[in-house]
Amino acid sequence: MTSPNLDTSSAWAVIAAMGFLAGAIRLSGPWLAQFIPQSGFVRRWIELLPDHLLIALMMPVFLSPDWRIQVAAVAAFMIRAVGGSALLAMSIAVAVLATLRTM
Amino acid sequence: MQIKTTWQGFREGVSFALPLQLGIFPWGLTFGLVASQLALTAPQSIGMSAVVFSGTAQMVILEFWRMPLAWIPLSLAVFSINARYLLQGATLAPWLKQVRPIHRAALLWPMVDVSWATSLERFKRNQAQSEPADFGFMHGMQIVCFSSWVLSTSAGALLPLQGLDMKKWGLDIAISAVLIALFAGNFRWRSPLGKRLPWRHWQWSWPLALLFAWLSREAFGGHWYVIVGGGVAAALAAISATSGAEPKEEGSAS
Numbered sequence: 045m046t047s048p049n050l051d052t053s054s055a056w057a058v059i060a061a062m063g064f065l066a067g068a069i070r071l072s073g074p075w076l077a078q079f080i081p082q083s084g085f086v087r088r089w090i091e092l093l094p095d096h097l098l099i100a101l102m103m104p105v106f107l108s109p110d111w112r113i114q115v116a117a118v119a120a121f122m123i124r125a126v127g128g129s130a131l132l133a134m135s136i137a138v139a140v141l142a143t144l145r146t147m
Numbered sequence: 148m149q150i151k152t153t154w155q156g157f158r159e160g161v162s163f164a165l166p167l168q169l170g171i172f173p174w175g176l177t178f179g180l181v182a183s184q185l186a187l188t189a190p191q192s193i194g195m196s197a198v199v200f201s202g203t204a205q206m207v208i209l210e211f212w213r214m215p216l217a218w219i220p221l222s223l224a225v226f227s228i229n230a231r232y233l234l235q236g237a238t239l240a241p242w243l244k245q246v247r248p249i250h251r252a253a254l255l256w257p258m259v260d261v262s263w264a265t266s267l268e269r270f271k272r273n274q275a276q277s278e279p280a281d282f283g284f285m286h287g288m289q290i291v292c293f294s295s296w297v298l299s300t301s302a303g304a305l306l307p308l309q310g311l312d313m314k315k316w317g318l319d320i321a322i323s324a325v326l327i328a329l330f331a332g333n334f335r336w337r338s339p340l341g342k343r344l345p346w347r348h349w350q351w352s353w354p355l356a357l358l359f360a361w362l363s364r365e366a367f368g369g370h371w372y373v374i375v376g377g378g379v380a381a382a383l384a385a386i387s388a389t390s391g392a393e394p395k396e397e398g399s400a401s
């Protein structure tokens with residue numbers, strides 16, 4: 045990037061503004077939730093949201109064009125599904141991916 | 148719902164989070180390195196990590212790091228990246244509404260994907276067992292993650308590190324692997340031939356979340372895919388459930 049860099053005051057203004065924005069977003073969830081009806085469809089949607097958000101978060105991994113990432117992701121899933129801890133699943137996935145990348 | 152905040156929970160959160168820094172620390176190092184190459188001073192890099200505390204958003208901010216500053220596109224980009232925290236915070240609302248605003252802010256401000264997902268799983272498990280949810284766990288996790296992020300950024304900005312390659316060591320999948328493991332815990336296999344088999348608890352909308360997320364990313368780019376994929380698929384499942392078209396599933400995180 046060769047464009048003129050930010051001066052000091054602009055740099056700190058950006059940092060402060062984006063920090064405020066990121067913080068406001070994080071703090072707003074429960075505040076917004078109080079305006080959401082706690083019955084019927086909306087309540088059920090909120091209950092189902094965590095699983096579906098997790099899956100959407102994992103999409104780049106499971107649909108990665110790199111098959112080695114997909115194999116490591118499946119390894120993490122299987123380790124946990126047969127009773128391994130989340131940390132063991134992470135360790136195995138990291139090891140699997142590192143090994144596959146050396147091959 | 149009962150709640151509590153204990154030192155034991157805090158220590159458990161710290162213990163759980165420490166190994167996760169294998170995946171977080173290299174990213175902070177990378178950010179600190181990239182930022183220094185863009186002529187950010189070390190205090191600016193460290194300050195950004197401390198107040199924004201979002202790796203992807205910070206990388207995007209660096210993309211806009213030039214004069215004249217494009218405030219609106221930058222703000223929209225940061226909002227789209229972090230918008231999922233709105234929904235994540237909403238899912239924690241039943242527990243958070245019981246604490247004072249300042250305590251709620253202390254829990255939400257440093258929230259990241261892995262602390263949200265892990266804490267929510269524990270809170271739901273506590274609820275199912277009629278035990279109080281321990282916010283100490285969430286605090287412990289987040290303090291470790293925050294400290295690690297700021298320290299690693301500092302190291303990247305101050306140390307003469309070159310050629311850091313976290314992909315060589317497979318570390319780029321560390322955090323995703325934890326999220327996958329949290330989800331996989333829904334299936335609760337007891338043995339290969341155990342009573343609870345995964346396909347009994349298969350929610351038909353789960354592949355739709357993957358599909359919609361992928362379509363959203365292909366169509367719009369950016370990070371809207373988390374909200375679109377997760378939100379739309381959950382909405383379809385909720386419509387189906389409230390219309391009485393399917394029995395309540397068992398074995399999910401709820």
